[in-house]
Amino acid sequence: RNLNVCLRMSRHPVYKELVDFPPDGVTYKIPKGVTTRGEDGISTKIKQAGWRFLTSLSPPTMNVNVEGSDLIHSCHGMMVSNKMPWVVDVEHYASLANYNIKGLLRPAYNASVIKTLSSPHCKRILAWTNAAKFSIENAFGKEIAEKTEVVYPAIRTVDFKKKESDKIRLL
DSSP: OOEEEEEEOOSOHHHHHHHHSOOTTEEEEOOTTOOOSOOOSHHHHHHHHHHHHHHHHSOOEEOOOOSSOSEEEEOTTOEEOOSSOEEEEESSGGGGGTTOHHHHHSHHHHHHHHHHHHSTTEEEEEESSHHHHHHHHHHHOHHHHTTEEEOOOOOOOOOOOOOOOSSOOOO
16 A cells, blocks of 8 residues: 655755655655745745744644645654644754754643644654654653654665775865
8 A cells, every 4th residue: 555645844855855765655745835945035034033933932833734645744843733643753852842942941832742742643753863862752751752763864875986096085
């Protein structure tokens, strides 16, 4: 059976790689309105400032337009409010708060993150590294850590041939 995954992606190149080279049996759908290219105009800067303000008040959570998907994969700690199965990937526990450490130190803010991640609709928290998983366990406890799994970003291998040379090259 093919799995239709709604990918609420970000501009990070690892997600383009995932869409261009999906795992066997997975079809990704990108919801409308998701920015997938580098836009750096004034309107983007205003949106980013507004988003920083909103996430200073409450954790970043959104409803995603799923259009017939079986699962939502949300990126960079953006939690999902849909009443359907979803997963979220994180680089660090702070990404679940848009890197708002001060917010996470407030008990009500932190409790809101835990409540969202404890939802039966949140199936997995996909930590990019063991360090990310450890940060989640330390910040949110064992219950949330049990939903966390380390899944390294999928990046295809590139074949290249090293050129023979007598020159010394420093990087």
